[in-house]
Amino acid sequence: MRIKTLLLLYLFLLSVRISGQNNSVEIGVITDNDLYTSTKNDQYYTNGLEVFYRYLAKKSKPNVLKKINEIRLGQYMYSPRTIYVDEEDMFDRPFAGYLFGEFGNTNFYSNQTVFKKYLQLGFVGPYSFADKVQSGTHRLFHYTAFEQWDYQIQNTFGIQTYFMISRPVLKKIKSERIDFQWLSEAKLGTIFTSLTTGFVTRIGLKKLMPLSDSNFHGASIRADTIQQAREFYFYMAPFLNYQIYDATIQGSMFNDNSPVTFDLIPLRFNAEAGFRYRKNNWNLSYAFVYRGKELKFHRTIGYFYGSIRLSYIFR
Numbered sequence: 001m002r003i004k005t006l007l008l009l010y011l012f013l014l015s016v017r018i019s020g021q022n023n024s025v026e027i028g029v030i031t032d033n034d035l036y037t038s039t040k041n042d043q044y045y046t047n048g049l050e051v052f053y054r055y056l057a058k059k060s061k062p063n064v065l066k067k068i069n070e071i072r073l074g075q076y077m078y079s080p081r082t083i084y085v086d087e088e089d090m091f092d093r094p095f096a097g098y099l100f101g102e103f104g105n106t107n108f109y110s111n112q113t114v115f116k117k118y119l120q121l122g123f124v125g126p127y128s129f130a131d132k133v134q135s136g137t138h139r140l141f142h143y144t145a146f147e148q149w150d151y152q153i154q155n156t157f158g159i160q161t162y163f164m165i166s167r168p169v170l171k172k173i174k175s176e177r178i179d180f181q182w183l184s185e186a187k188l189g190t191i192f193t194s195l196t197t198g199f200v201t202r203i204g205l206k207k208l209m210p211l212s213d214s215n216f217h218g219a220s221i222r223a224d225t226i227q228q229a230r231e232f233y234f235y236m237a238p239f240l241n242y243q244i245y246d247a248t249i250q251g252s253m254f255n256d257n258s259p260v261t262f263d264l265i266p267l268r269f270n271a272e273a274g275f276r277y278r279k280n281n282w283n284l285s286y287a288f289v290y291r292g293k294e295l296k297f298h299r300t301i302g303y304f305y306g307s308i309r310l311s312y313i314f315r
Helices: 002-019 130-140
Strands: 025-033 044-056 064-079 096-109 114-124 156-169 178-189 192-204 231-246 267-279 282-291 303-314
Touching: 025 282, 044 303, 064 130, 096 130, 096 156, 156 192
Parallel strands: none
Antiparallel strands: 025 044, 025 303, 044 064, 064 096, 096 114, 114 156, 156 178, 178 192, 192 231, 231 267, 267 282, 282 303
16 A cells, blocks of 8 residues: 555656646645535535646647646545434445545637546545544544444545536627536546536626636646736536446445445436636635435435635746
């Protein structure tokens, strides 16, 4: 396990060194937590933390305006909403953690189509260290620490692929302060397999920037040193999700040694709304995220959490 961790760290630092030839890079952090929506809301997807590094890559086609590579490290934590220790069905969701490293790239086309893909490697289970991180954090802030992480989803190796395409729609609506995208994504791997599709609407307080320069899909960096215009807009994104597999709920697809698992509810309604802001080299965003009921259990409900993103562009 230590060798794998050191190898992942070495590849990350090597990629940063190689990409340092670019004159514009972006480094940022994303933090998800249900406490960002309510101090009384603590359930299911309880915390997420990601750090990312973006840099410009060489364009491969003449109709590609911009190609951006991205390196990302992240950890997700999942826990039940309620625990009844004396009952046979004590949890309404398994405890689970997911630790991963990711490399991906995004192409921004001249017709404002966006195509993103990435590859993730990681672990669900004790190797994710989610139990240690959550217990330590709860003690630090004087919250009650869960003692039931022994029932978490057991170790399974994660290899994930992801594909996303976004296309502008309703182009006949001529406005500098509103636009629409049709966005679809597919996840395929040993941790998550799903299909998702829906609309995204941006509503600008100022003139919207084209997607090839906007921070919505991470396109803030550019090859020249011209100062970027400011961005400030709200967005709404309702989605229909079909979840085929989720190791954090069902356990590993290679064995059945996890003590608590559930069957999925495949078809769900998900949604996201929030704002994104950029001034000079800073990007900031907040999102309210809703997820429909995920698994078949009488106590389980839909849930929501907040997501905060902060990044800085180095020129």
